[in-house]
Amino acid sequence: MNSQQIKIGYWPYHAFLSVPGDRRRFVFYANERKINFEIASAKKQYDVLYLTAGCDITAWLRYKKKYPGTKIIFELIDSYLLEDHNLFGLLRGPARFFGKKESGFYLNYRRAILSMVKKADAIVCSTPIQRDFMLPLNNNIHISLDYFEEDILCKKKEYSVTGKLKIVWEGQAYTVSNLLCINPALEKLKDKVELYVITDPVAKFPLKIFNKKTEAILKKLKCPWHFFNWQKETFTEIIAGADLAIIPINQADKLMWNKPENKLLLFWQTGIPVLTSATPAYKRVMQKAGIDMYCSSDRDWIDQIERFAELKNADRVSITEKAKEYINATHTREIICKNWDKIFGSVM
Numbered sequence: 001m002n003s004q005q006i007k008i009g010y011w012p013y014h015a016f017l018s019v020p021g022d023r024r025r026f027v028f029y030a031n032e033r034k035i036n037f038e039i040a041s042a043k044k045q046y047d048v049l050y051l052t053a054g055c056d057i058t059a060w061l062r063y064k065k066k067y068p069g070t071k072i073i074f075e076l077i078d079s080y081l082l083e084d085h086n087l088f089g090l091l092r093g094p095a096r097f098f099g100k101k102e103s104g105f106y107l108n109y110r111r112a113i114l115s116m117v118k119k120a121d122a123i124v125c126s127t128p129i130q131r132d133f134m135l136p137l138n139n140n141i142h143i144s145l146d147y148f149e150e151d152i153l154c155k156k157k158e159y160s161v162t163g164k165l166k167i168v169w170e171g172q173a174y175t176v177s178n179l180l181c182i183n184p185a186l187e188k189l190k191d192k193v194e195l196y197v198i199t200d201p202v203a204k205f206p207l208k209i210f211n212k213k214t215e216a217i218l219k220k221l222k223c224p225w226h227f228f229n230w231q232k233e234t235f236t237e238i239i240a241g242a243d244l245a246i247i248p249i250n251q252a253d254k255l256m257w258n259k260p261e262n263k264l265l266l267f268w269q270t271g272i273p274v275l276t277s278a279t280p281a282y283k284r285v286m287q288k289a290g291i292d293m294y295c296s297s298d299r300d301w302i303d304q305i306e307r308f309a310e311l312k313n314a315d316r317v318s319i320t321e322k323a324k325e326y327i328n329a330t331h332t333r334e335i336i337c338k339n340w341d342k343i344f345g346s347v348m
Contacts, residue, residue: 006047006348009040021077026050029340032333050119050346053078054124057112058104064119071347074120079130079258080113082119093254106122126260127281142343146262147336148269151232156240156271159316164224165309168196168272170235171263172215173203178256180220182248182276185301187222192272193305195225196242198235201307239270242306248301249277261285265331268323273316275304291319 015020033122040049040065050073051060062071093106106112117123123141125131131141142201169179172218176199186195190344203212219226228238239245245267249256261281267274276282278294288295293308295301308316 010045017184071121083255154237165241172199174199190223247276
């Protein structure tokens with residue numbers, strides 16, 4: 001792509017391009033390929049617009065009607081179209097409208113997303129399930145995952161286990177409640193494990209009245225736990241100091257259950273073995289990597305954690321070697337960039 005001849009507008013997750021959704025995705029690619037872009041403005045005309053799901057869909061659909069020659073790439077990483085009806089889903093449209101993030105009023109914000117999926121020239125999603133759902137609406141759909149290497153400042157090197165098994169969980173605060181779905185297992189193992197939680201102090205939601213302090217959720221856990229504030233400079237050091245990472249997911253939450261494998265790959269690139277719920281993405285990737293560390297029940301979580309604690313160092317290292325082989329085969333810097341080349345090439 002000759003970026004000097006193409007005018008690209010990008011609607012980011014954050015104005016300063018500082019959050020993971022920006023720096024691990026399009027901004028990473030643009031920097032790697034030295035592609036010039038600017039923060040998108042509806043007052044300017046572009047050759048290509050790359051819009052993230054937080055954009056004002058109504059405004060950009062109007063823009064597309066005014067400038068039909070502009071190619072729109074719409075990024076929909078989360079599985080909003082697959083989630084069941086729930087309170088937050090129903091409030092999403094009104095919350096965005098009254099929060100002045102969306103110029104159109106939608107009682108059902110899913111309609112806005114579907115309209116953009118149909119009108120965009122390309123869709124970027126994160127899972128085969130999303131792609132298959134949207135293919136009847138748009139035939140130019142691409143799967144793209146995050147690239148984490150520049151966020152990983154420390155990698156795990158020591159695999160011996162002494163004392164209690166140190167288990168680590170990392171993620172956004174609004175997803176901390178997923179830990180509660182394995183509370184029965186944590187209670188059963190409370191004398192054998194301690195949990196390290198790396199996240200933000202407050203779980204934030206579109207309507208502030210639903211915000212909740214993270215520790216209020218963690219206090220419900222039935223095992224010893226330690227809270228660490230998420231910081232880019234330190235989070236991988238904390239992960240590397242643990243023995244096992246976990247990613248439990250509440251199957252009743254379809255938005256969470258259908259998330260991609262990004263979190264698993266982040267842990268693997270940090271060098272730590274991972275135990276997950278048997279979501280479609282995690283199970284698919286684990287099976288391809290030849291690693292049997294996914295759980296479908298409390299019994300699975302108990303058995304897998306106890307089994308891992310008894311492994312020899314060489315066996316734990318073997319798990320991480322299989323994970324590295326998968327990363328090297330599917331998720332290198334150049335593989336990710338070539339995939340982005342295809343995304344932009346598809347609209348040029």
